Amino acid sequence: MPVEDRQRVSDAPRATDGSEWEVFVRETSTDPMRHVGSVTAETWDIAYEQAATLFSFTAEDLWLCPADAVHRFTPSTLDEAATAAGD
């Protein structure tokens, strides 16, 4: 897909009570790390507890990343405040 077909999703907050944490899991050691959604929590350790209760039944590795550290580029046009990918 050409670069110009994507736009950068705005940095609108994803949570109001705490922060949003993107969750990634690997089910076996040879699987790729996979994004499986996000949890809302004040701190990483609480986020880890939440994610672990949801995914321990299948996950071997579990990673967390603050959602506001992720820059998202998409062809979706829903976000009114999105900017051109190169801006």
Add this chain to the structure above:
Amino acid sequence: MISVSKLLCGLDAEGDGLRYDAANESDKEQISEKKQRRPVVVWNTTRGCNLYCEHCYASACDSGADGEFSTREGKRLLDDLADYGVPVVLFSGGEPLVRSDLVDLVDYAADVGLRPVLSTNGTLITAERAQQLADAGLAYAGISVDGMAETNDHFRGQDGAFDAAVRGIEHCLDAGLKTGLRYTITQHNRDDLRDIVDLLADTGLDRFCFYHLAYGGRGADISDTDLSTAERREAVREVCDLTRAYHEDGHEIETLLVGNYADAGYITEYARREMSEERARTVRRYLETNGGDPAGERVADIDYQGNVHLNQFWQSYSLGNVRDRSFGAIWEDDSNPLVNALRSRDDRLQGRCTDCQYADICKGGSPLRSLAIHDDPFAPDPQCYLTPDERAPDTGGLQPTNAD
């Protein structure tokens, strides 16, 4: 949702096709001719609310949140939902009526082929606003009242909230809107249940939805006010009894139970005990079609910041955000192991659910409550109130009809 009036009294309703694949049996115009293939979507349009209710799953407060959708974004979202084939969009909050563009959004939803319905505390509904919503194509207004005046106002954090909600109900009925009550049963208001039905039935209301407490948002903070097993049995029995009493008197109210699929087993047992074996078989057949707790399957939620949730009460976990990709793409992403597990949860039931004869129509109840209490979404629902005799298949209870 489990329709007590349909199961016990045979009442036709608009949701029969959607809920029980029974559109052909109904004389009412149907929301859907076939059982739904796409989820009903709850859209929390704002966090802002003019009340502060003890059980609010959305943790609403007196101001909106950063990142809420503009009118234009809201319409793009409604286009997205319509393109995916969502049958119903439920405008919720916070309190959706604090949004000045609500009528515009409802109008747009109807125009693009969605069935717009509303969940509101009712206190901001004036005669003019009710008429505007009716003219815009609103198909249903569900108004929350959680007890008689004193109980409700304490629960909702504002004196006069009860009177304002009842006025809102009257304005909706005057505008010709199909209108119903939403009532979350706790220890605080269980004694008001019959009185509230009697009072509102007198105003012309004919639809009553009784919710079990969901352990999400502020609801999780008041789980100590939840009903005991005995109280829950008594409350559900009361809903069944009063539904039948109203119908026997020729007043065909619609009553529904929401949020606890142990109700499916209880109502089947109730029908067998209080009515007939034949009625119990009919009830069970409908409930087999209905399919158990809808989280991750027949209901979805999009919060005021665009995060997609497994249902409206489960706000702490999100599958993705509709500003990143379409709702349908998020919902159908089969790489998510939790969603896959929820959609085949029969294989993961544990403990008392494993030998329960109603597991196929309950599916373990609410995964959110199980998560809140047991740290495991596939553990038995802590609100299950069936007795061992009702659950065990070898003690005289009804067997699945497909085993007949």
